[in-house]
Amino acid sequence: MKLKRTLTALSLATVASLMLASCAPGDGGATGGENAVTVTVITPYLANAATKEVIELFSAEGEKLGWQVNVVDTAGDMNKLNSAFQDAAAQKPDAIVLGTGDPTQISLGLKAAADAGVPVFSIDAGEADGIAANVTSDNTDLGEQSANALIEAMGGQGAVVMLTHDPHPGVRARAEGARKVFKQAGIEVLEEKHVNVPGPVDDARTSVQDIISARGSEVSGIWAGWDEPALGATQAIDAAGITDISVVGVDGQDFAIAEIEKGGPFVATVKQDWKSISAKVVALISALLLDGTQPDQKQYELPGTLVTKK
Amino acid sequence: MMTLFPPLRSPKTSKNQGAFPRKSFLSRRLASSGTLIGLVGLIALFAVLRPKIFLTPLNFTNILEQIAILAMVAAVQTIVMVVGDFDLSVGSLASLVGVITAQLLVGGMDPVLAIFLALCSGIIAGAINGFLVAYLGLSAFISTLATMTSFTGLALLLSNGTTVFGLPDAFIWLGQGRVGPVPMPVIIAVILVILVWFVLSKTVLGRSWYAVGGNSEAARLSGVNTNLVRFSAFLASGFGAALAGIVLTARLASGHPSAADPLMLSSIAAVFLGITLSRTGQPTIGGTIVGLGIVGVLNNGLNILQVNSYVQQVLTGVIIILAVSLSLFSKKRR
Numbered sequence: 012m013k014l015k016r017t018l019t020a021l022s023l024a025t026v027a028s029l030m031l032a033s034c035a036p037g038d039g040g041a042t043g044g045e046n047a048v049t050v051t052v053i054t055p056y057l058a059n060a061a062t063k064e065v066i067e068l069f070s071a072e073g074e075k076l077g078w079q080v081n082v083v084d085t086a087g088d089m090n091k092l093n094s095a096f097q098d099a100a101a102q103k104p105d106a107i108v109l110g111t112g113d114p115t116q117i118s119l120g121l122k123a124a125a126d127a128g129v130p131v132f133s134i135d136a137g138e139a140d141g142i143a144a145n146v147t148s149d150n151t152d153l154g155e156q157s158a159n160a161l162i163e164a165m166g167g168q169g170a171v172v173m174l175t176h177d178p179h180p181g182v183r184a185r186a187e188g189a190r191k192v193f194k195q196a197g198i199e200v201l202e203e204k205h206v207n208v209p210g211p212v213d214d215a216r217t218s219v220q221d222i223i224s225a226r227g228s229e230v231s232g233i234w235a236g237w238d239e240p241a242l243g244a245t246q247a248i249d250a251a252g253i254t255d256i257s258v259v260g261v262d263g264q265d266f267a268i269a270e271i272e273k274g275g276p277f278v279a280t281v282k283q284d285w286k287s288i289s290a291k292v293v294a295l296i297s298a299l300l301l302d303g304t305q306p307d308q309k310q311y312e313l314p315g316t317l318v319t320k321k
Numbered sequence: 322m323m324t325l326f327p328p329l330r331s332p333k334t335s336k337n338q339g340a341f342p343r344k345s346f347l348s349r350r351l352a353s354s355g356t357l358i359g360l361v362g363l364i365a366l367f368a369v370l371r372p373k374i375f376l377t378p379l380n381f382t383n384i385l386e387q388i389a390i391l392a393m394v395a396a397v398q399t400i401v402m403v404v405g406d407f408d409l410s411v412g413s414l415a416s417l418v419g420v421i422t423a424q425l426l427v428g429g430m431d432p433v434l435a436i437f438l439a440l441c442s443g444i445i446a447g448a449i450n451g452f453l454v455a456y457l458g459l460s461a462f463i464s465t466l467a468t469m470t471s472f473t474g475l476a477l478l479l480s481n482g483t484t485v486f487g488l489p490d491a492f493i494w495l496g497q498g499r500v501g502p503v504p505m506p507v508i509i510a511v512i513l514v515i516l517v518w519f520v521l522s523k524t525v526l527g528r529s530w531y532a533v534g535g536n537s538e539a540a541r542l543s544g545v546n547t548n549l550v551r552f553s554a555f556l557a558s559g560f561g562a563a564l565a566g567i568v569l570t571a572r573l574a575s576g577h578p579s580a581a582d583p584l585m586l587s588s589i590a591a592v593f594l595g596i597t598l599s600r601t602g603q604p605t606i607g608g609t610i611v612g613l614g615i616v617g618v619l620n621n622g623l624n625i626l627q628v629n630s631y632v633q634q635v636l637t638g639v640i641i642i643l644a645v646s647l648s649l650f651s652k653k654r655r
Contacts, residue, residue, distance in 0.1 A: 057477075057482060058477055058482050058578060058579065059482070060482060060483035060484060063481075063482045063483065202627055203630075204630055205630030205631060207583065209579035209580070209582045209583060210579065210580055210581070210582060210583040212573050212575075212577060212580060213390075213569065213572070213573060213580060214583075216572075216573075217387050217620070217621075217624075218624055220383050220386075220387070221383065221621055221624035221625055222624065224374055224377070224379060224380050224383060224625065225371070225374050225624070225625040225627065239484070239577075242573075242575070243573075246497070246572075246573065246574065250497060264483070264484065265483070265484070265486070266484045266486040266575055269486060269487065
């Protein structure tokens with residue numbers, strides 16, 4: 012009996028806190044009142060540091076203009092991503108922004124938005140029917156820049172191992188860019204290793220440890236598609252006490268920059284220009300809402316910045 | 322407290338009493354060891370294909386290091402599965418505890434105190450699981466699935482979705498240091514495994530776990546406090562997951578909100594592989610170790626053979642199924 016009462020109380024408390032939580036943004040963030048521009052950002056990858064960063068920058072930029080920005084995360088669930096688009100379309104915001112993710116998997120959601128007449132923009136996703144414009148880093152450029160930095164650290168010769176993740180279109184494009192650079196420079200790619208997500212750091216560490224024991228003497232560089240596997244590779248190399256293998260990553264996350272500053276195997280990463288990317292999306296939406304200016308391109312690709320030891 | 326658990330015959334005690342004639346015991350042993358033969362077979366295969374690389378002390382140290390953290394989770398998963406339940410939240414709990422540890426350390430807390438608090442948070446999480454399953458009577462599958470989701474959410478909240486780094490060297494030593502040639506995570510895993518083995522096979526609590534898992538109603542009627550027994554299994558699980566999360570954070574020198582998530586499925590796979598070695602169909606810690614061996618040797622061997630990563634995943638599944646069916650067939654033939 013007592014247990015039942017406790018449970019009832021707990022349920023009531025949960026409902027109450029949910030209601031409070033759902034009210035909060037409306038009370039605190041409605042800077043523009045009834046007529047404020049509302050933008051819904053929908054993302055499957057808020058757990059990813061880079062995605063989170065760019066969405067926060069976008070929200071801040073939008074709120075400066077008095078927009079009300081709502082963020083919906085589906086935690087990697089592409090099916091829910093479609094439902095989130097349908098839900099958002101029903102509320103008819105001024106625009107919907109897809110925050111990373113593969114637009115080919117959300118044709119259903121894009122159709123719902125089109126039917127409701129809500130324009131859709133995307134950050135670091137891909138070109139697709141139903142998306143007014145996609146603003147992203149030039150992933151091929153990110154791959155090329157990091158591959159060139161690796162070749163330089165290797166003294167222009169040797170062989171490399173690539174840590175890849177082809178299901179992610181951005182990482183795939185980086186790998187293609189890097190591959191081309193290695194080929195042109197006459198650097199052999201010994202092996203391409205797929206990195207599992209979640210748990211990319213530990214997975215990369217294990218793979219690199221095994222590669223070192225199998226053919227450590229042949230490897231002089233490790234190219235990683237993003238910073239987390241690069242960190243795992245660095246740790247495996249450090250643990251093995253090897254000093255002649257260099258590592259590069261992409262993304263320019265804080266931990267990667269800290270690792271590069273230590274002067275160990277991790278020599279470079281390429282930071283995506285999230286600030287310019289988010290500002291560009293805000294500018295495109297503003298132009299459309301102001302006087303109906305349509306974006307002049309379906310895809311905008313901004314270059315990254317190479318980060319090496321200062 | 323211990324008097325709550327009357328001494329019951331564990332499935333293992335009959336063996337010690339010599340109930341079986343020697344010959345039949347031996348043949349039973351052989352028949353049920355298909356998985357063990359599988360492990361030996363895998364080691365032999367990789368040794369023949371890459372003798373100079375696979376069969377080196379360094380590579381075996383690598384394998385042990387690679388499965389050490391999984392072993393911590395699998396050891397406590399064994400306990401939960403002995404009781405007849407699952408704990409699906411072990412991976413996300415380990416991730417959460419890892420993030421908690423990292424945040425406490427980055428905040429400047431003394432490592433010993435931070436580790437203590439992190440272990441406590443794991444035990445509290447285990448108590449929540451145990452309460453839901455043992456006292457509220459929810460299915461372990463549903464309740465740990467639900468807490469798994471919440472733990473993941475908490476880990477994301479506490480880490481702000483990003484990597485927490487900048488941990489003190491004294492702490493990192495726990496995951497990256499060595500005593501002689503032996504990596505610290507291996508030492509910690511061995512201590513935990515011995516502890517779990519001792520409790521499972523030598524104490525009244527261990528026998529009660531087996532009794533409740535074997536036949537909960539019979540255990541209850543013979544005076545075992547079955548709720549408390551199941552609750553305690555989840556407490557152990559929370560502790561083991563927390564320990565794994567702490568060591569993983571030290572190994573990675575950083576806290577990631579999803580770093581330990583893959584440990585859950587692998588730990589259940591290891592326990593299941595081990596069950597094929599058990600004559601009673603209940604998990605044993607020895608069986609789990611053989612299961613861990615298969616997981617570790619397979620991963621390392623395929624890496625060394627430079628098998629394509631996608632093919633590797635397909636092969637891992639196929640080989641696990643082969644190992645389990647082999648032992649099933651050898652049992653049926655008997």
